Amino acid sequence: MTERVEGDAGSDQPAMNEAETRRSADSSERAYLTIRKHLVEFTLKPGERINEVQLSRSLGVSRTPIREALNRLASEGFVSLTPNRGFFVRSLSTEGLLDLYELRSIIECAAFKLMCERAEDREIDRLREYWEAIVDGYRDQPADIILAEDEGFHLLIAELSGNPELVAQLASINARIRFIRRIQIEHPSHDKAQVTFHSGIVAAAVKRDAEEGMKLLREHIEMTVSATQQALKDALLKVFAPDNAADLKRRRKVRDA
Amino acid sequence: MTERVEGDAGSDQPAMNEAETRRSADSSERAYLTIRKHLVEFTLKPGERINEVQLSRSLGVSRTPIREALNRLASEGFVSLTPNRGFFVRSLSTEGLLDLYELRSIIECAAFKLMCERAEDREIDRLREYWEAIVDGYRDQPADIILAEDEGFHLLIAELSGNPELVAQLASINARIRFIRRIQIEHPSHDKAQVTFHSGIVAAAVKRDAEEGMKLLREHIEMTVSATQQALKDALLKVFAPDNAADLKRRRKVRDA
DNA sequence: GAACGCAATAGTGTCGACACTTTCTTGACT
DNA sequence: AGTCAAGAAAGTGTCGACACTATTGCGTTC
Numbered sequence A, B: 001m002t003e004r005v006e007g008d009a010g011s012d013q014p015a016m017n018e019a020e021t022r023r024s025a026d027s028s029e030r031a032y033l034t035i036r037k038h039l040v041e042f043t044l045k046p047g048e049r050i051n052e053v054q055l056s057r058s059l060g061v062s063r064t065p066i067r068e069a070l071n072r073l074a075s076e077g078f079v080s081l082t083p084n085r086g087f088f089v090r091s092l093s094t095e096g097l098l099d100l101y102e103l104r105s106i107i108e109c110a111a112f113k114l115m116c117e118r119a120e121d122r123e124i125d126r127l128r129e130y131w132e133a134i135v136d137g138y139r140d141q142p143a144d145i146i147l148a149e150d151e152g153f154h155l156l157i158a159e160l161s162g163n164p165e166l167v168a169q170l171a172s173i174n175a176r177i178r179f180i181r182r183i184q185i186e187h188p189s190h191d192k193a194q195v196t197f198h199s200g201i202v203a204a205a206v207k208r209d210a211e212e213g214m215k216l217l218r219e220h221i222e223m224t225v226s227a228t229q230q231a232l233k234d235a236l237l238k239v240f241a242p243d244n245a246a247d248l249k250r251r252r253k254v255r256d257a
Numbered sequence C: 001g002a003a004c005g006c007a008a009t010a011g012t013g014t015c016g017a018c019a020c021t022t023t024c025t026t027g028a029c030t
Numbered sequence D: 001a002g003t004c005a006a007g008a009a010a011g012t013g014t015c016g017a018c019a020c021t022a023t024t025g026c027g028t029t030c
Helices: A027-040 A052-059 A063-075 A094-118 A121-135 A143-160 A164-186 A193-206 A210-240 A245-256 B027-040 B052-059 B063-075 B094-118 B121-135 B143-160 B164-186 B193-206 B210-240 B245-256
Strands: A079-082 A086-089 B079-082 B086-089
Touching: A027 A052, A027 A063, A027 A164, A052 A063, A063 A079, A063 A086, A063 B063, A094 A143, A094 A164, A094 A193, A094 A210, A094 B094, A094 B164, A121 A143, A121 A193, A143 A164, A143 A193, A164 A210, A164 B094, A193 A210, B027 B052, B027 B063, B027 B164, B052 B063, B063 B079, B063 B086, B094 B143, B094 B164, B094 B193, B094 B210, B121 B143, B121 B193, B143 B164, B143 B193, B164 B210, B193 B210
Parallel strands: none
Antiparallel strands: A079 A086, B079 B086
């Protein structure tokens, strides 16, 4: 008896309903996407313990697909698993984020260099065209679109490196820092240098100037990092400022004692 | 019926010093280790479909922990999942291996550079001591030990980079190429330059000469790659030469028709 | 004799149940 | 009053079962 709850917390998956394609309902995949969304949006808060039963109820599926999704998320570093105690939302400290950005910088620089060495001219053209196609309205879009376009740009570079492992790595990193990037894009400190930056990258690619491109990438990510620290601080404030029941309770207990 | 595979533990988990999710000795974990072992030893052959029921019988557990293990292995790139058709052993083409080695080179070089920039003197000393402690009997050990010691050496560099993400990445890559590395170490073409190489790395580290160290790492991995191609060819031959039932059946069918 | 479709089989995806572990609650003892 | 222990409650880890999908084998038709 499949109880199909769609109105509840499942509201995360909007345009996924194609009556045409006989796509298997695949609860696991939907659970994965939904939970990841909750993680990215801080609906599930850092450090919090994840209740499988509660999740399975709110998604209208049994615990099995929930656990499959959580295992996947654990491999990807979103959550951690303590035996017999369950899954916990991995708390992303500032430090942890910086480590991720550093890794991203490493991967992206390497990808750019390999692209310069290996890509065909017409492939470099694809990069230029991709950028030219979005540059016009770039800054006037909503944050989500900007983010997607930016990720697409960098993923394309990874693809043109000819090494699928780099693409996979970058995609994984992107997923993990997406939430903070979105926050940062919406943050007042978000700079207008993005456009210049991307144009510079394209120019360096066309010239096959690996050094120049890597320098730009490094600088850019470096710059982003400092902006990110402020954004993260604000974000955490926003998340934990509205009454956090568990936290309050713990404090009250201590105070009363 | 329970196939208890935990003997020579070192062969599969040489240097598990990772911040990754820690698990206890539950069924899932055992299944994960066992299946991974089968994968790296080609007991489960590239491209083959994985039968969950069969696996669960041979391990004496239900399908649930098997599926959890397989999901994890899928996130890590060992197997792939096709909806409604199940898990397949990912066929590691030569090309795919080269991509992995390239990624490894990128990560290791970056780690070395960061270590040179950041590590304390006494941390560099740890690296030197690690190497001095194993250098004596290094070449006279069985392949598994050599492999574990080598992985430990490189993981230590990653640790000294101060970025846990690099450690995690390297550990994951190591797991995926371990099977071929072991084969390669046992292969006649395995060179004696290993000792010189590691000593050179240590020397460069002590001098904080990032360029020198990265050059050594690149050269070394480059060299390994060509040796690996031959080793892989031999390995695949060895794996597929003894009758492969599925394959033979398919061929017979075609021939008879 | 070959292509097609239908039935039988094998195998995955998901479920609800239960055992065991951890955490919380209550109440006795000092 | 405070501490500790025993029991209750909550929650995870694993199981066997079942529905549905893909594959295989067989018989029919042209």
